[in-house]
Amino acid sequence: MFEVLFEHIDKKITLTKEEENKLTPFFIPKKYRKRQYVLQQGDICKYIAFVEKGMLRSFQVDDKGNEHVIQFAPEGWWIADNYSFLTGSPSSYDIDVLEDAEVLLITQTALEEMLQAIPVMERYMRILMQNSLISMQNRIACTLGSNAEERYQGVLKALPNIAQRVPQHMLASFLGITPETLSRVRRQLLKNS
């Protein structure tokens, strides 16, 4: 169950076998079925989740009932409402399951204890936080400054097979464009390839 997490950690820091064994009890392994919710808007985000298998998604529902996809998290990705998790305030979005999933959950208390027990994990968490910050700023800059084609290509770079794994309307929502624009962009790219 911890294979993908250890792989992910191993790209950034080196854990001894002993540290790996110390690490696992801080996590709660959990299975989710497609369409289940991991977090619902208004609840406090008690866990950050690492996806070992399957796919999760975070999204926001606006006043008119339209869904806006914030993040796709396939295997090897972390997902949470960081703000709610870190501050204890109610979450402003939902996290649900797009493909049957196996995830590793960790609470804030367990995370803090884990960092005390395995100090080298501070580095891993620092890099994670740093990457969240980068992708958040990138997301804002992209929404403001890039066209649909650039945004689509950016997503394919981060999530190569995303177009095969999620419905087109969700991918369009993530890109902040209409499904029609997404179809046009995809046709255009196929023509040019």
Next chain:
Amino acid sequence: MFEVLFEHIDKKITLTKEEENKLTPFFIPKKYRKRQYVLQQGDICKYIAFVEKGMLRSFQVDDKGNEHVIQFAPEGWWIADNYSFLTGSPSSYDIDVLEDAEVLLITQTALEEMLQAIPVMERYMRILMQNSLISMQNRIACTLGSNAEERYQGVLKALPNIAQRVPQHMLASFLGITPETLSRVRRQLLKNS
């Protein structure tokens, strides 16, 4: 020159005297005069800056030439274009000096070396990154969800004497409101106090 930085670090982690002595050579102390630039849009943000004295500000200039204040950084605050600093891409904003300032600069290479030399600083940096993430999400949520009065009160909580230290039009810009609205909000709060 390092008093305020050590105070800031001390709130989050404990450094030995030896670690403190190891820390200082990684920083470049620098003095700036009011109106000088620390970073200009389009340049790569090579340093993150810790303000020991005075005040810095980051801002963006839109196509119409209007300034939008992103952050005020008085003594005890860090400031940078994190995205540009971490990714090496051109900065999308400027950082200038609002009050004669003494700052401590650190490059990405020096930061990485410092973290190798003093591993406990990973924890400090992780907390910094985490707080940047929180304040960024907060900033977005506030701009979308709060009224002018709530936003003004939020800023006063983080920066108690900001209204006495920066011109009103900059404070209004930071809040995303007109100077007229800011005047109205301040009169209203005085009446109610």
